[in-house]
Each structure stands twice: as C-alpha cells, then as structure tokens.
Amino acid sequence: MFPAFLDLASLKAAYAGGLSPLDLVEEVIARIEASDDPAIFISRTPADDLRQAARDLLARAPEANSLLLWGVPFAVKDNIDVAGLPTTAACPAFAYQPERDATVVARLKAAGALVIGKTNLDQFATGLNGTRSPYGAPRSVFDSAYVSGGSSSGSAVSVASGLASFALGTDTAGSGRVPAAFNNLVGIKPTPGLVPNVGVVPACRSVDVVTVFAGTVGDGVAIRRVMDGYDAADPFSKVAKPARLPVSGLRIGVLAADEREFYGNAAYEALYDAAIERAKALGAEIVPFDYAPFRLAAELLYSGPWVAERLAAVKDFIASNAADFDPTVRTIISGATAYGAVDAFEGLYKLEALRQKTLVEWQKADVLMLPTSPTTYTVEAMLADPIAKNGHFGRYTNFANLFGYAAIAIPAGFDADGHLPAGITLFGLSFCDDALAPFADAMHRALAAGMGRERTAALPEASKVAEPDDGLVSIVVVGAHLTGMLLNHELTGSGGKLVKACRTAGDYRLYALPNTTPPKPGLIRDPGFSGKGLAVEVWRVTPEAFGRFVQNIPAPLGIGKITLDDGSQVSGFLCEPYALEGAREITDLGGWRAYIAELKARNG
Structure with a gap:
C-alpha cells in the first residue's frame, strides 16, 4: 500500500487508490521510529501536530488533485525556519524559536x-561531509561507515531512506549536491536569487541557495517551481530571466585529461567516463574544456576572502560563544580575521578576471558535466583529516554559486561491486534551471541507478521531464540520408539537426533492395528475430521538410514508427515486405554505411 520511496508519482497513485494523508502520516511516523540512523533529525514535528496538520489539509483541500503537493511529507534543513520548531543551525547555544x-x-x-x-x-x-554536528553524523544509506555528505546531511538521508518525499537543503559550496551523490539522489541547485532566502540562517549570504533533494529530476524541478519567485525581503532575490538550451545537438563540456583529479578513486572516474559515453549515446556532442579557471575560482570560496562572509553571518555570536562551535567550523570561520577590506576587493577582482576566462570555455559548450564529488571517505578518515578531505569533495562544486550558475546533480551509478554510489552534475549559465532539466532527466533514466536506497527502482514515467517544443519533427534515417552519405544534404539543406547516432531495437532486419539507383535499403521489423540492432541516426527537421520527405518517398518505402534500442519510437523509413524478393539481407553488417563501404571495396 505504501511505496518504499515516496516520490510524487507513487504518492499520487497511492492517494488515488484511497490512501489518506492521515494514513501516510502514521506510516512516516513509524518509519522514522524504525530508522537505524538516529542522527538524521535535530527536531521532529510532534506526532500529534503532524496528524493535526493532515486533518487541517483535508479540511482546507479535501481532494488529492486540489493542490500540487497535497499530502506530500518533506523535511527541512535546520538552518531554515519552520514555525513551531527551533532553528539551531546545529549549534544548541545558537537556537531560537522562529515566529x-x-x-x-x-x-x-x-x-x-x-x-x-x-x-x-x-x-x-x-x-561538505556531514560530520561537524553535536547532534551526530548522519551516514550514507548504503554503508554506515561512510559519510553522508554535507552540509545538508540529514536532508539527503531522510529522502534516500524513504522518510520524506523531498527535503530542503542549502548550498553555498556544494551542500545541495554532494549529499545527493552519496545517497543516490537528485539535487536541484537553483540559480542564486531564483529562490528567496528569507528565513534562512546565512552561511555566505551573497551566494547561498535553498536546494531540493528528490528522487527524480521531474519531482525536484516541480518542487523548486513552487518555491520560485521574487521576494523583496531578500536583498539578493532576482527576477528570473529564463534561458534556453539547444533541444538537439547539445554540446557537453567534460574534464580535459590534465584537469582530472579523483584522489585515487578509480571507481568514481570509471563512472564519470560511463556517464560521458551515455551522454554521447543520447546525442550530445562531447567537448573537453579547460577547468582551470573554474577550479581557481572554487579555491576562493574557502581559501580567499569569501570566508569572511561566513564570519559576517555569525560575528556577534562567535564573539561571545566561540566555545560552542565545532572545532573545525570555528577554525574555518576564525580564519576570516586574516582578511581585510583590501583582500575582499582583490578577491572580487580575481573572481571577475576568472569569469572572463570561463566565458572562453562557455563558447565551446552549452552545458558542463562534472563529477559531483571525485571521491568519498569513511567517517573515521574524515575526522582524521577534516579540512583537506572535505576540500576534496568541493573540487568540482565550489565555483558554481560564485559564478551564478544553475546546476542539477543526478545519480551516476554504483562502483564495480555495487557498494557506493557516485554522481554527476550538469551546470548551466544563470537561469538555465528549467532548460537543464530535460537532459538531466534523460541522463538519470539512461544511467538507471534508481532513487535513494531503492537502487533498482524504475523512475516513474509520470515524472519524466518533457523536451521543450522547438517546432521540429524527429525522423530516423537508415540509408543514404546518414551523415556523410549521398542524400544527407536533403536534411542539412533544410535546416535539419542531428540528434544522435544510435541503433534500432534488436528485432529489425536490413536488406539491399535490388534494381535501385542509387542503392536503397529496406528496413523491416521481424518480431521474434533477435539481433544486435542496426545503425541509424535520428534527425530533427521542420514540419515542411518532413512533409516533403513523406511526399517524395518512392515505393516500396514508407514512413512508420521505428523502435530504437532505448525503447523509444520515432518515425522513419520502413520497407514493404513484398519488395524483399531478390534482395540481399545485410543485417549481419550492422548498417547501411558498412554495406556501402563493402561495395566500394569490392568495386575498387
């Protein structure tokens, strides 16, 4: 009756089947009581208050379809105010009761x-590790010896454990992304200013962002949209100016060989390489870029004057309560006293100079794809070397908010023995938040890592993020219209865009039709046949160009739906079976291009 992972689609289906928010509240209470990680929560909504909140919801909106998040349970990082619960920021002496x-x-x-x-x-x-709290250290849901990631540690673990449908975190240096990677979740990091920070205890006020941990990109984006919107009470709030990305032929920037650093974690590097190959299979153009200016900017966040902004957030409290700070946190924040006003301006100048260098790299790519974290560590190892090892986690995250980027972190799969998960993050320029989502969702589905602890769970179709409508029509080509072939100009000349090279499903056969000039292929589907699939390309063309193709197709060819190796169906060229008499089957060659190469070799 109760889904193991409380994603929005599963929860909505359960409610449609008769489940009540009161029933779900009882299940959540039971799950929390049974949890084997006592460090997830600092405070909990009292059980009777949670039941009353469900009753109040039913009185206000009795129908499940009346509100977008009707009856959806969520957790809140304890530096974000919730009326009725104390805000501690994981420091008991700092605690206050928000109104x-x-x-x-x-x-x-x-x-x-x-x-x-x-x-x-x-x-x-x-x-970024989750061990710097007097309330204990939440652990990875896959191995309690390992860190959960931080700073939004409990938020990620609550979702990955099936206690909450989603959770709020905050992200200054990667806190909304690293815990997502270590717990097999999606982490939505909005463009700074898109989501208001009113009622949030600041870390670095000028770059802080409220984030979402969820099971799918679709869920995370839907939740983020509820939070979006200008708030004049936040001096850093911004009016969104949505940016677009190419629907097809997306250029993905990946680490050049000389900027790769995984601190000896070969498994995480292999998962990053696998993600690159998957992005390529989805039609992306892979472009190595120079990460150096991004890395140098990342170093400014903790090794430059921005650490002084952390002191600005708590200067009065640390002056009177320094002993109440975690020793490592106190060391980091106290280091801000080494910086003065001149250092702050010089740091700003350096950041802007680095920004100019990053713009050169953005000319190469539409989106950057980086490891969310290059490695992970046990709690024991982290406590033995808390600053250096924490810094390793931020190598590919710290720059994002300084430059005002949008980012979506997704699961990238598990290491070779299926032990621990890793993640990748897609970055876009400011206000690319929605534009990033379709490809991020497609990658998550293609990498098939599940959701949180439910590593084999299929992602619900209801949460799938639709591609924006670019007014073009997809078509599969198998023969002379392939890239570099005789008739490819009919696609490129009408503004067609290559989406991807891929293969058909395994039950297709390919023939060279007799007595055709130029030679033409005949593609048919043969249910029951088990092959390796045939090499094809998917293109996007204008409706007018598509219409011309349909009108000019000579018999015995026609347009029908072709199933691809990822299960999707796209219109493409098929052949009527009667025309195969006397045709040579070339299925074993794997595609038309190989057949043409064979002909050329035979004819000299």
Missing part, C-alpha cells in the same frame, strides 16, 4: 506539503 516560516517553507505548505521535521547539518552549513 514564522521561511518564505520557501510557507510556499510549500500552501501547496499542500507537510513538514515532518528539521534535519541535521554541518554546523552553520560549514562543510
């Missing part, structure tokens, strides 16, 4: 979501 919800929490509640509790974090959101 009202943070803007993002209020918007989510208005959409029908139910707060189940406040989650643990690296104190004052200073860290």
